Amino acid sequence: MPRGLFARSLLIIVAPLVLLQVIATWAFFDQHLSTVSRRLAQAVAGDIAVAIQLWNGAKDDADRQAALDQVGSALWMPLRFEPDAILSNEGNRRSSYVSRTMADAVREMVRRPAEIDDTNGERVHIAVQLPNGILHANVSRKRLFSASAYAFVLWMVGSSFILLTVAGLFMRNQIRPVQRLADAAERFGKGQGVGAFKPEGALEIRRASIEFLRMRERIQRQIHQRTEMLAGVSHDLRTPLTRLKLELAMLGASNDLEAAKADLVEMEGMLDAYLAFVRGEGGEESEEVDLVDLIQDLAAAYRRSGGEITLDLPESLRMVLRPMAIGRAITNLVGNAGKYARRSVVLSVQTQGGSALIHVDDDGPGIPEHQIEEVFRPFRRLSEARTLDGSASVGLGLTITRDLVRGHGGDVLLGKSPLGGLRATIRLPL
Structure with a gap:
């Protein structure tokens, strides 16, 4: 899992969208594409079955060839008969989705051995074994495969990418006020000036920014009040301490007076330490x-x-x-x-x-x-x-x-x- 807020927010958008695309694509290919491809292959296999029936019903070779020419011309599927030929045992030349679908359709509709060769680019060659030879058919690949599948995937992926890009830009604009708030809090924690920090962004982020500014003002006010209070206490105590030092100096020298003077010096040092303690949070700029x-x-x-x-x-x-x-x-x-x-x-x-x-x-x-x-x-x-x-x-x-x-x-x-x-x-x- 990403640790940044922007990455996590983007993942919340991306994950359902990608999951939806995967499910939609799987359903499309498993249901729509397979159904359409199977029906197209069955239609071509049905045309071949009709041509075989006409071939079997013709009286002579001339009628048979005329029937093949007529069917091939009407269906845009050139047909050719090879007498006394036998299919090889190689099976299909390539085990692709088109060849597998077409082979299943020929077995279902024609019920004769057949070979499918779809290695010739735009044409698919179908060879059907007849009792006295082989019937060859060349079918356009467009009749066996629907290009709408690729268009569907491309449009879905492309539109999703565009929408994700737009969502990412908007999400970054929403995250930027959070980053500004974090930077301001970090600078304030380091004792640096926050500067002209302005609450921006969504309502919750604005509220957090406003509360941060109020907190900063309360802390600064508390520090200022404590400094002023201790400075005032120190000032008020220095006056009687000074008078006591003068009075002790005028009384002469004795052991008791020296001890009292030492106590006064210690009290004055304590006041200096108090002021030094609060002066550390004073108004020096970074x-x-x-x-x-x-x-x-x-x-x-x-x-x-x-x-x-x-x-x-x-x-x-x-x-x-x-x-x-x-x-x-x-x-x-x-x-x-x-x-x-x-x-x-x-x-x-x-x-x-x-x-x-x-x-x-x-x-x-x-x-x-x-x-x-x-x-x-x-x-x-x-x-x-x-x-x-x-x-x-x-x-x-x-x-x-x-x-x-x-x-x-x-x-x-x-x-x-x-x-x-x-x-x-x-x-x-x-």
Whole structure:
């Protein structure tokens, strides 16, 4: 069975039509053609039987020849008698439909041995064994076979082909709005702009397109509201935090004050992380960029900050994406790997099965397999050796990274690295 909607719809039209043609053709050939051909052959055999009767009733050879000439001229069937001749034992020269039908008719109407030879193009030769010789008859093939059978098949097949072509064109026009809807949904899932998408097609397809546009508006409105809400919360909390920092700075130095200042710094870092989490779904537009150039720029910035990184990249890989968002996701993974790598971080890119795979490998302690999904949960920090350092780390790094990548229709996967540590893989659809 075909998998595409157009092919399946066309098959629904073609299958009954072909089945109907097969049944109609079989019924025509089995009933009409065989009946017509049998009656035509019986008519010719009847003419030969009449000629034999006239031959037997004639008084002498002259009368016999006159009877044969008269019958042959009237029936457009030249007759000739070969005296003292005997039929061979070869039977019919060719076992065709015409010869078999004619042989059956001669046996039924004439009741004498006969040979049929239809190898001579437009004429069929019939030889009938008589007691004192052989009667030869040359019959036009048109008298034994109806050409309407071929005309019927040709007209049926030709008209069906024309109708199927017209139906295919109309069906393709009906499928095209479904393809446009699927393309729009795919672009939206990858975080790209849908553009001027207009509902078209049948009523059900228009309804699905309208619901898709409404869903897109609801999702965008929800993202915008969440971003604005957290931005407002952050702004409202920064003011009292700033006042507290000033008041603590004016009180002098003590152990308790230093602990309070550290708490304030941690709270400020948490607010920054909250904003970073929602800013990943912000309003950056997708554009076509060279992923290799983007990664090389990120690697250069990482080296300037004192980190070591090894690249294994193709010459070029152009993709449609949000460069700042993907750059931030890669930077998060590279920075996290750099904290635990004993030597350098290895970043490689490859394409596989219609996707671009960005691998970030390190030779650090890694993450236990049963805790891989745990690290993607918001505000989740592991207590093992892989725990993030720093007071401002609130467990949103990998959550933000996966959120950014999934906004492009991809995903982030964690697993065992060939270097012995952790492999973080960003999979993006091409």
